[in-house]
Ligand SMILES: Nc1ncnc2c1ncn2[C@@H]1O[C@H](COP(=O)(O)OP(=O)(O)OP(=O)(O)O)[C@@H](O)[C@H]1O
């Protein structure tokens with residue numbers, strides 16, 4: 001675990017693979033509707049960042065999202081991807097360059113997992129070997145064992161697993177942009193939290209440009225680099241960082257949308273990877289228990305982290321438990337508290353409370369163990385977040401509507 005710090009900062013040096021998206025005066029008028037569903041919106045979505053679209057039901061979130069990949073044709077305005085004006089290019093061509101994930105994955109039920117993932121690569125004419133390799137890589141990326149899941153049909157998967165396959169499918173041809181419409185709306189809260197953490201981890205690795213529609217403001221705070229709060233007609237009420245929206249909502253509409261407990265929500269802002277982790281003594285299945293115990297004693301640690309051949313945590317036996325063993329067991333202990341390095345401190349705290357361990361194991365790249373987070377570290381960080389929350393400043397990207405006075409960041 002000597003390279004804990006390296007592992008955690010690694011993502012920051014990775015290159016951005018996403019492209020910026022610019023909506024310029026984009027309007028959608030549905031036939032027979034009095035008012036436009038989306039009214040002259042201008043929005044810059046920075047490359048390699050996650051932008052969350054939130055707002056009341058019917059305010060135009062889905063319409064805005066679908067105009068980006070032209071599942072819905074804009075009535076007016078331009079859409080620019082990177083440097084390229086894509087307003088008039090072929091929609092199918094465009095959609096091959098933009099991954100799209102809908103609720104519950106939207107998988108084709110008559111195709112296996114592998115076939116679902118292979119759709120776009122096949123359309124692009126990749127050969128079978130390359131498609132197979134890519135499928136394996138992507139299943140790994142979304143933490144589904146390729147040999148177990150490759151040949152299953154969607155109905156043989158849980159909702160969360162289907163959603164993961166949906167993400168794998170959207171990423172198949174390595175598009176610079178990923179659009180997601182309430183991707184985690186259909187799963188239970190615990191699965192939702194895991195999928196969110198997974199997405200954060202994947203994004204840390206890939207640095208795509210990701211636009212996500214959500215109903216859940218807490219989810220927006222957790223996942224977003226930026227949040228757009230829309231009112232009806234996709235009028236931008238505020239476009240800013242989660243920190244600033246929470247600390248300085250632009251008006252009463254935004255304030256009411258955030259709901260009560262904005263202060264508490266700020267605790268959802270800080271990630272496990274941002275705090276100092278403790279080191280741990282590790283062992284592998286089959287190792288001598290006496291040897292592991294001796295190393296734990298020498299280091300002054302109460303527990304030993306058992307990791308598999310890919311450094312993924314399996315169990316976390318105490319010294320007392322080790323005394324009763326001859327060799328380290330292979331079995332995974334489902335009660336082991338584990339959080340991804342992209343999880344929020346709130347999530348880490350939840351995990352610790354559920355397992356009553358007072359600490360949790362932290363995993364980074366591909367689920368590998370990187371260190372231990374303790375309840376003391378979380379409490380200290382939470383106090384620091386409280387203090388720092390209001391002075392987060394950043395140059396907000398532009399977002400306006402044609403008919404509104406400029407609605408930039410809250411101070412813009
Ligand atoms: N195909 C359509 N024909 C006519 N009107 C539509 C169509 N699709 C959406 N609308 C209307 O456009 C407005 C915006 O719809 P949209 O689906 O973009 O909202 P949303 O913000 O995604 O809402 P929700 O949170 O409920 O998903 C709504 O008033 C809706 O009734």
Ligand SMILES: [Mg+2]
Nearest residue numbers: 061062063213
């Ligand atoms: Mg919608």
